[in-house]
Amino acid sequence: MTASASMLPAIRTIARYTLLEALRNRLLWLLLAVALGAVGISGFLNELALTESRQLQAALLGAVLRLAAVFLIATFVVTSMVREAADKGLELLMALPLPRAAYLLGKLAGFAALALLPALLFGALALFFAPPAQAALWAVSLLCECWIVAAFSLLCMLTLNQVLPALAASLAFYLLARVIGTLQLLGHAGHAAAGASQRALNGGIDALALLLPHLDQFTRSDWLVYHDGSGAELLAIAAQTAIYVALLALAALFDLYRKNI
Template identity: 45%
Template sequence: MPAALTLARFVLLEARRTGLPWLVLAALAAGIGLAGFVSQLALTESAALQAGVLAAYFRLCAIFLTAMFVVTSIVRETADKGTELLLSLPISSTEYYLGKLAGFAACGTAIAAVFSLALLLWASPQGVAAWFVSLALETTLVAGLSLFFVIGLGQVVPALAATAGLYLLARLMGTIQTISRGPLSDDTGIMQRLASWAVDGVALLLPALDAATRTAWLLYAPPDAGEFVRVLASLLLYGGLTTAAGLFDLYRRNL
């Protein structure tokens, strides 16, 4: 798909011209400063504490910057009638959508790479490599979610809110399931059972983000092959489903 590749290249050029690399570098500098501050607070194992704090910080920054860039890019293009112009050319909706998604995914992967290289100062290369691959796929999934929501909702705040809400729900679903089955829950009550079944049902519809891009991979040991493959397969599966949903919605709107 030459047209899709051209669109992906234009997305990368837009990222450079809109100052996304400077935002990434600013987040990186702030993270390094945060690591220096944390090292002054820790009495022992300061390197492990720094790695843990930075991993959480870099993950949130990568997700936020990716989602923000996707949403603002599409909203700006729609306001300038750029989307209508592109779709009026001999470019199919599939090429347009996949080209945009490929460009946004490449931006997310580049952000993940920058943050992962910084983490090499505090963690083993094997752990950082696993963390990077997982974060790259996670940012790709977030790019797909953001693209789906911004095309459907058409505005910055609703699209970002929907993306953030779904992402946080997927991230916290493991904790929610644990609470619903905790020792304080009443397993004999019918309402408690219904609530637990409802939580499990929602968990089946969401990617297992609580198992992806884990800080423990940096602090202790990289994931074993089986666990890592399951995490990557889950991210790829839901990324494909999100892409299919976005294409369906785009075709429906064009009709």
């Protein structure tokens, strides 16, 4: 039996208990409450809008649900790792004849399975505003977005070992990845007349854009409003997700192996 095959049972077990922990903490009920709240707020604004009320409702609902899903996933990843560290669960697992890679991959698999909950629930709500193909595209994109945020949150928690810095870093990463495309457009709008300092700033933004995932291309509300999402966009999203999750997992694995536990 190969080493990778021998790790699979351990990975499945860790992923299962990670998912069970989320369900015991009533995360599903919290997601349901968020969904109902978002529907209520969007419905209220729908009554206030004079024109294109349904489009406004769809756009607002999509934005609120996307932000709520990312925030809840990031928060759970960070607090789950903190709780496990406080309970000495990591030390116990490391004392077993278990590769650290199995532990990390098991946690990632559990968090990835957990991200299915908001993607499926919020994707079902999207069916009220968009055709099934567009709602499915939106839901799959939300799932990919949550996977990237979960992997980065795990890396932050392993590196920083504190709740507030890890959560702040995760949310800052997400917000910057969401607006990096806009920052590039603003920076290059007056590129011809820009001074040396502005060109240096634009160069820094471009370099940062090469490092960050372009989350502004993920889970776009206009897919629910105008139904203009395409398979090519989904392929680009899947490629970005695979690359960044793999890179973040490797960075987290490097950090985990260098720790003295």
